[in-house]
Amino acid sequence: MHKVIFDTDPGIDDAMALLFLHQHPEIDLIGITTVFGNASVETTTRNALFLKREWNITAPVARGDGKAFDPMRNPVDWPVMIHGHDGLGNIDVPQTIDLPVDPRPAHRFIIDTVRENPGEVTLIAVGRMSNLAFALKEDPQIAALVKQVIIMGGAFDVPGNITPAAEANIHGDPEAADVVMTAPWNVTVVGLDVTMKTVMTRTLLDEIVRKGGARAKLLSDISQLYIDFYGRHVKDGMVVHDSCACIYLVAPELFTTRSGAIRVVAGGIADGQTIQKPDGRAFPPGNWDELPSQHACIGIDTDAVLALLAETLSRPA
Ligand code: BDR
Ligand code: CA
Numbered sequence: 001m002h003k004v005i006f007d008t009d010p011g012i013d014d015a016m017a018l019l020f021l022h023q024h025p026e027i028d029l030i031g032i033t034t035v036f037g038n039a040s041v042e043t044t045t046r047n048a049l050f051l052k053r054e055w056n057i058t059a060p061v062a063r064g065d066g067k068a069f070d071p072m073r074n075p076v077d078w079p080v081m082i083h084g085h086d087g088l089g090n091i092d093v094p095q096t097i098d099l100p101v102d103p104r105p106a107h108r109f110i111i112d113t114v115r116e117n118p119g120e121v122t123l124i125a126v127g128r129m130s131n132l133a134f135a136l137k138e139d140p141q142i143a144a145l146v147k148q149v150i151i152m153g154g155a156f157d158v159p160g161n162i163t164p165a166a167e168a169n170i171h172g173d174p175e176a177a178d179v180v181m182t183a184p185w186n187v188t189v190v191g192l193d194v195t196m197k198t199v200m201t202r203t204l205l206d207e208i209v210r211k212g213g214a215r216a217k218l219l220s221d222i223s224q225l226y227i228d229f230y231g232r233h234v235k236d237g238m239v240v241h242d243s244c245a246c247i248y249l250v251a252p253e254l255f256t257t258r259s260g261a262i263r264v265v266a267g268g269i270a271d272g273q274t275i276q277k278p279d280g281r282a283f284p285p286g287n288w289d290e291l292p293s294q295h296a297c298i299g300i301d302t303d304a305v306l307a308l309l310a311e312t313l314s315r316p317a
Contacts, residue, residue, distance in 0.1 A: 001028045002249055003120050003147075005110060006059075008242070009037030009127030010047040012083050012226040016313070017126060017242035018048075019219055022057050023315045026250055029059045031113055033106035035127040037172055039078045039087030041066035044127070047087050049097035055215050056317070062102035062109035069133045069176035070266075079168070082229045089225040107134035111142055118145045122249060125180070126152040126242035128169055133176035136183050143185040152245040153177065154191035154274035156258075156296050166272030167192050170264055174272045178264035181274075187294040189262065190245040191274065194255065194300035198244055201237040202227060204310055211314035219313065240309060247305050248297070254308075256299030261291035 004027055008014045021029045032052070034045040045063045052061060068075055084090035102109055110131060114121050123146055125132055132149070135142060153169035154177075160166040170177045181187060205223065209216045227238045248255055258278055265273040276296050277288035 002026055002122055003028050003030050003117055004122050004124055004249070005031040005033060005113060007033045007035060007106070007123060007125040007127060007131050008048065009035050009039065009044045010051060011038035011044065011087055011127070011242070012089055012222055013238065013240055013242045014038065014126055015051055015088060015222050016219055016240060017246045018051055018057070019055060019215060020243050020246050020309060020312050021124075022055055024250060024312050029057065030121070031109060032059050032061045033064060033109055033131050034061065035064040035106065035131050036066050036075045037127040037169065038083040043087045045101060046097060047093060049099045049101070050088070050093050053097055053099055054218055060102045062104055062106045064106040064131045067130065068128070068173045069130055069179065073173065073175070075172065082226060084225050089222040091221050106131040107138060110135040111139045114142045114145050120147055122147050123149045124245055124249065125149065126169070126245055128173040129153070129176040129180045130173045133173070133179040136179055143183045146185050148186045148188065149180065150188045150190060150245045150248050151180070152190050152195065152242050154189050154296070156191060156193050156274060156276055157298060158193050158196065160273070161192060163272070165265070165270040167274070170274055171272030174264045174266040177274070178266060181262040181264060181294060182291050184292050187262070188248060188257065188297065189274065189294065190248050190255070190297045194297045195241040195244045196239055197300060198240050198302050198305055199234045199237040200240050200306060200309070204306065205238070208310055208313045211316070213316050215317055216313055243309050244300070244305060247308055251304070251308055254301040254304050255297045257295040258298050259293045259295055261288040262294045262296065263287055
């Protein structure tokens, strides 16, 4: 069983990834931590509670503090045209959900849970990397106690999606992402190089709803706005960014990775760009030296990934 803390900004593709984690038989979802990104942290937390209630998820929800790692960065803009005013596709999510939030801030929840389960917890982070960076700042020793970190974010050999240089999750808190990439733990980065190739068509989503029933129907309702938005980039379907990171956990053989130290640019026109120094390539001494070798996904078996995703989302409650 893979013990997972899911750090997320629901968010439409986040919602799909959450249902995947909840329904996969080899995954034990032990915590959900929220971060700003697709909406404010108040909204993403409310959405996490909403999905927890609708899908009968038992994992506790702990709220991020809504701040970027560098206090000079002030998160203000939310991508309402992609994820909706409510962050979940304008389905009129209730204003408040009558479920408790864990009393600890997200980064403290991560520290405590990792320390209670040394060597066992996988962190899957599919929003800004703020909570992970704050956890490392408060307790750097947890790096050695985490089993692995899987991130949705970044763009290595392809353009970004928020600027030509940067992907949104990294661009929203580059200082945090650099802390996470350079810490002495095992990081796999599932970025736009592979996620932009992974498109769930409306037809496949409809099939999932037919087999999966009410849970899948809610997912489909949430996803329509996002599919309409992505129509300008891909043909009639949704790019399943965050699910790709979750699938890497259970089926890493469906991905090709490249190893090497990863840094994140902070400031300037390439703010938020992810750059890897591939292992084995020699350069003069520089900013990538003496850092842990991390793993950037550069290839994906999209058909197999989509089949596994569809099969898992189709499991009836
Ligand atoms: C990432 O940004 C968010 O909008 C999505 O949920 C995903 O995590 C894609 O760049
Ligand atoms: Ca996300």
